Amino acid sequence: LKTGIISQAKGSAYIEQGNTKLVCGVYGPREVQKKSDFSLNGQLFCEFKFAPFSCQKRRGHQQDNEELVLSGLLREALEAAVCLHKFPKAQVEVNVMVIENDGSPLAAALTCASLALASASIPMYDLMIGTSVRQIPKLFLLDPTKDEEWQPELNHDENNSNLTVGFMPSTHQVSAYVHEGVSKTEDLEQMLKLATEYCLKVQPVVQLCLKETVEKILSNEGEKVDE
Amino acid sequence: MAEILLSEAEKAYIHHGVQDDLRCDGRTRLDYRPIILETGLVSNASGSARLRLANSDILVGVKVELASPLPDKPKEGRLEFFVDCSANATPEFEGRGGEDLANEICRFLQRSYASGDTINLSELSVLTGQQCWVLYVDILILECGGNLYDAVSLAVKSALYATQIPSIKVATMDGDQPELELSDDPYDTKRLNTENIPCVVTLMKIGNHYLVDPTPEEECCSSSGIVVAVSGNKKITAVRKIGSGSLHPDSLVSMLKTGSEVGAVVNTILMKKLLEEETLEVSQKVGFMR
Numbered sequence: 373l374k375t376g377i378i379s380q381a382k383g384s385a386y387i388e389q390g391n392t393k394l395v396c397g398v399y400g401p402r403e404v405q406k407k408s409d410f411s412l413n414g415q416l417f418c419e420f421k422f423a424p425f426s427c428q429k430r431r432g433h434q435q436d437n438e439e440l441v442l443s444g445l446l447r448e449a450l451e452a453a454v455c456l457h458k459f460p461k462a463q464v465e466v467n468v469m470v471i472e473n474d475g476s477p478l479a480a481a482l483t484c485a486s487l488a489l490a491s492a493s494i495p496m497y498d499l500m501i502g503t504s505v506r507q508i509p510k511l512f513l514l515d516p517t518k519d520e521e522w523q524p525e526l527n528h529d530e531n532n533s534n535l536t537v538g539f540m541p542s543t544h545q546v547s548a549y550v551h552e553g554v555s556k557t558e559d560l561e562q563m564l565k566l567a568t569e570y571c572l573k574v575q576p577v578v579q580l581c582l583k584e585t586v587e588k589i590l591s592n593e594g595e596k597v598d599e
Numbered sequence: 600m601a602e603i604l605l606s607e608a609e610k611a612y613i614h615h616g617v618q619d620d621l622r623c624d625g626r627t628r629l630d631y632r633p634i635i636l637e638t639g640l641v642s643n644a645s646g647s648a649r650l651r652l653a654n655s656d657i658l659v660g661v662k663v664e665l666a667s668p669l670p671d672k673p674k675e676g677r678l679e680f681f682v683d684c685s686a687n688a689t690p691e692f693e694g695r696g697g698e699d700l701a702n703e704i705c706r707f708l709q710r711s712y713a714s715g716d717t718i719n720l721s722e723l724s725v726l727t728g729q730q731c732w733v734l735y736v737d738i739l740i741l742e743c744g745g746n747l748y749d750a751v752s753l754a755v756k757s758a759l760y761a762t763q764i765p766s767i768k769v770a771t772m773d774g775d776q777p778e779l780e781l782s783d784d785p786y787d788t789k790r791l792n793t794e795n796i797p798c799v800v801t802l803m804k805i806g807n808h809y810l811v812d813p814t815p816e817e818e819c820c821s822s823s824g825i826v827v828a829v830s831g832n833k834k835i836t837a838v839r840k841i842g843s844g845s846l847h848p849d850s851l852v853s854m855l856k857t858g859s860e861v862g863a864v865v866n867t868i869l870m871k872k873l874l875e876e877e878t879l880e881v882s883q884k885v886g887f888m889r
Contacts, residue, residue, distance in 0.1 A: 437705070438706065441703055441706045444699065447843075448840070448841065448842065448843050451843030452823070452843055452844055452845035453845075532714070540845060544848070545846060545847055546840070546846045546847070547840075547844075547845040547846075548840055549825065549851060550838070550839055551835070552710045552711075552713065552714075552836070553714055553836065553837075554830070555835050556834060556835070557833075557855050557859050560835060560855055561852045561855070564848055564851065565848070
C-alpha cells in the first residue's frame with residue numbers, strides 16, 4: 373500500500389495485492405457540474421477502469437458494461453463509508469485504474485479507494501477493506517488469484533462461487549456484497565465470516581499506511597514553516 | 600425510480616408500520632403484491648411474457664436464432680440479455696437516463712444465469728463447433744412501480760418457459776458443409792427445461808427489519824438492501840447489495856436465509872401457474888387490455 377502516488381490529485385493510493393496492482397485518485401470536493409442537481413448531500417462519482425493491457429485479453433479504451441457495473445458497485449459501497457452530509461452541493465470524484473488484474477480487482481479497489489479518500493481528507497465514517505473468497509466443494513479460498521477465481525465457463529458444478537465483500541472493520545458493517553456462482557445459504561454465511569475476519573486482520577496494515585501518510589504531511593508542513 | 604417526495608411524517612409512518620409487521624397497503628413484511636402474468640403475447644417472438652407486479656409492467660420477448668458457438672464453448676448455445684428502460688416508465692428514464700439501471704439489471708441477470716446449474720446450454724447446441732441456438736432475451740420495462748429486479752426475473756423465467764425452439768435436423772453432409780433442415784411443422788418444437796432458472800428476490804432493510812417486494816415509497820425510506828437470485832433447488836446463484844447504506848453481517852445473513860426460502864416458494868408457485876396456463880383452453884389473449 374502506498375499513498376501520495378499522484379501528486380496532482382487531492383488524495384491517491386496504490387495497492388499491490390499479489391500481482392494485482394491498481395491506482396486510485398481522488399479529486400474534490402468540487403462544485404457539482406450539473407447545476408440543476410442541488411442536493412443537501414454531497415455526491416460521489418466513481419469510475420472504474422481496466423487498463424487495456426491489464427487482463428489476459430486486451431480491453432477496449434471505452435468503459436464497457438462490466439466496468440460500468442463495477443463503478444456503480446464501488447460508488448454504492450463508498451457512499452456508505454463517506455460522510456456525504458459534510459459537503460453539500462459538492463462532488464467527489466474517485467477514479468480507479470487497474471494496472472494488472474490477477475484476481476479480486478473489486479476487493480483491491482475498495483481498499484485502495486477508501487485509503488485514497490482518507491488521504492484526501494474527505495470525512496469518512498470508517499475505512500473500508502475489500503476482500504474476496506472463492507468457494508470450491510469442501511474448501512474456501514481467501515483472496516483468489518485470477519486462475520483460482522470462479523469462471524462461469526469452467527466450473528459448472530454446485531458449490532462453486534466467488535464472493536466479494538466490502539467491510540468496515542470499526543463499525544462492523546458490510547457495505548458491499550457481490551456473489552456469483554451457486555451456493556447454499558450456510559456456505560454464504562461461512563464465507564462472510566471468513567471475509568470479515570480477514571478484513572479485521574488487514575485493518576492494522578491500512579491504518580499504519582494512513583498514519584505514515586499523515587506523519588509525512590505534518591513533517592512537510594513543519595519544514596515549510598521553518599523556511 | 601421516479602422521484603418520490605416523502606415527508607418526514609410519511610417516512611415515520613412507514614417505519615412504524617414495518618416494525619409492527621403491517622405495511623401501508625396491509626401486507627406483512629414477507630408478502631408480495633398481486634402479480635398478473637401472461638405468456639405468448641407476441642406472435643413474432645419464439646417466447647414472450649408480460650408480467651404486471653402491482654404498478655411495475657415488464658414485457659419480455661425471446662427470439663431464437665442460429666449462430667456459431669463461442670470458440671471456447673463449442674458444445675453450448677448462448678443466452679444474451681438486453682434490458683431497455685422505456686422512457687414511459689418514469690421521467691428519469693428519458694433519453695439515456697435509464698441506461699445505468701438497465702445495465703445493472705442486465706449484468707445481474709447474466710451473472711445469475713451463468714452457473715451451469717440454472718440452464719442447460721448444451722441443449723441449445725445443434726452442431727458441435729459449428730451451429731448453435733442463441734436466445735436473445737429482450738426485456739422492456741414499461742412501467743416502474745418498485746421492485747424491478749423481481750418482476751424482470753419472473754417475466755424472463757416465464758418467457759423462457761414458453762419459448763418454443765424449432766426442431767432442426769442435420770441432413771447429409773455436402774462435403775464440409777452440413778445441411779440443416781428446419782422442420783416444416785410449426786408445432787414441431789422443443790422446450791427448455793426451466794425448473795432451475797433463478798428467481799430474484801429483493802429484500803430492503805428498513806429500521807431493524809427487512810421487507811420483500813418493496814413499493815417505491817418503501818424503497819425511498821430504506822438505505823440498503825440485497826438482491827438474491829435463488830434457483831429451483833434453494834441454491835443461491837447471485838447476490839448483490841444495493842443502496843448506499845451498510846449492513847451488519849448478521850442481518851445480511853438472516854436476509855439471505857429468508858431470501859432463499861422466499862425464492863424457493865416463488866419458484867414453485869410460478870411453475871405451477873405456468874403449467875396451469877398451458878393446460879387452460881383460452882383462445883383469446885387478454886394482453887394489454889386489462
